[in-house]
Amino acid sequence: MAKVVVDVMLKPEILDPQGQAIQRALPSLGFSRVTSVRQGKHFELDVEGDDDPVAAAEEVARTLLANPVIEDFSVRVVEAAK
Amino acid sequence: MAKVVVDVMLKPEILDPQGQAIQRALPSLGFSRVTSVRQGKHFELDVEGDDDPVAAAEEVARTLLANPVIEDFSVRVVEAAK
Amino acid sequence: MAKVVVDVMLKPEILDPQGQAIQRALPSLGFSRVTSVRQGKHFELDVEGDDDPVAAAEEVARTLLANPVIEDFSVRVVEAAK
Amino acid sequence: MAKVVVDVMLKPEILDPQGQAIQRALPSLGFSRVTSVRQGKHFELDVEGDDDPVAAAEEVARTLLANPVIEDFSVRVVEAAK
Numbered sequence: 001m002a003k004v005v006v007d008v009m010l011k012p013e014i015l016d017p018q019g020q021a022i023q024r025a026l027p028s029l030g031f032s033r034v035t036s037v038r039q040g041k042h043f044e045l046d047v048e049g050d051d052d053p054v055a056a057a058e059e060v061a062r063t064l065l066a067n068p069v070i071e072d073f074s075v076r077v078v079e080a081a082k
Numbered sequence: 083m084a085k086v087v088v089d090v091m092l093k094p095e096i097l098d099p100q101g102q103a104i105q106r107a108l109p110s111l112g113f114s115r116v117t118s119v120r121q122g123k124h125f126e127l128d129v130e131g132d133d134d135p136v137a138a139a140e141e142v143a144r145t146l147l148a149n150p151v152i153e154d155f156s157v158r159v160v161e162a163a164k
Numbered sequence: 165m166a167k168v169v170v171d172v173m174l175k176p177e178i179l180d181p182q183g184q185a186i187q188r189a190l191p192s193l194g195f196s197r198v199t200s201v202r203q204g205k206h207f208e209l210d211v212e213g214d215d216d217p218v219a220a221a222e223e224v225a226r227t228l229l230a231n232p233v234i235e236d237f238s239v240r241v242v243e244a245a246k
Numbered sequence: 247m248a249k250v251v252v253d254v255m256l257k258p259e260i261l262d263p264q265g266q267a268i269q270r271a272l273p274s275l276g277f278s279r280v281t282s283v284r285q286g287k288h289f290e291l292d293v294e295g296d297d298d299p300v301a302a303a304e305e306v307a308r309t310l311l312a313n314p315v316i317e318d319f320s321v322r323v324v325e326a327a328k
Binding site: 001005007008009019022025026029031033034035036037038039040041042043044045046047048049051053056057059060063064065 | 083087089090091101104107108111113115116117118119120121122123124125126127128129130131133135138139141142145146147
């Protein structure tokens, strides 16, 4: 079994109001070093079987986790198959 | 500037209905290899300055990105300061 | 068919960092009249059939939309069955 | 003070994978009456002062809660000013 992470972010050209709200809240809390915040979704998948777990997760991401018109996603294995 | 990622997940003992919905939707789409899905939030921060960007992002995460009572978070640098 | 809305909010005693970030961002944008912000999830369901659509949506909410340990939900019909 | 609700939904023509995942999970749980699910964000704002609280919340929504390019929002008062 492999543990695979899928991160989904709005495409860079699409305004992210959630991230902006956080960024604008930071100065009043004394966090002046953070100059940009973008918010996305993070998924952790357990993938069984010997075949390429990244390919399997990419298919799931494309179908069910992200809207490819407005979002990009990245896939990475964090724990190899055993 | 360093690019720092903060991932926020519900603690493992807390039920995640969003992840469960995705997991339950998978078989009908032919994705039988994915045995568990958990959903969280993903943040990408640009952190300026020479001091430890991870420590800075951890403080932001604790204050503004996660509720430590119900959520865990992890912080990692994806692009080192230049 | 009835259109039913389910709103899911963290319980009042549970800190909502997303809402707090928005609230803290408001003064710098000149929105000084908003004294509290809480963020939740909003679902719009189409429910078929003659039986009570609210009862059906409540069951869905309890099972798949909310975690009753940390969240409350409310259900209301916005468009009656035809 | 008025309590104002802002609901933010992806525009109808934009695919909502979160809502779709829930919809696809429903049959396996025996919820065959729900034919469509869309997921959005729900905000509850406390607005002070005598001026129109809806107008104030609309301005906040446009600036900080929604991305008007991909999302629609609606605003309604749930508890009148006292």
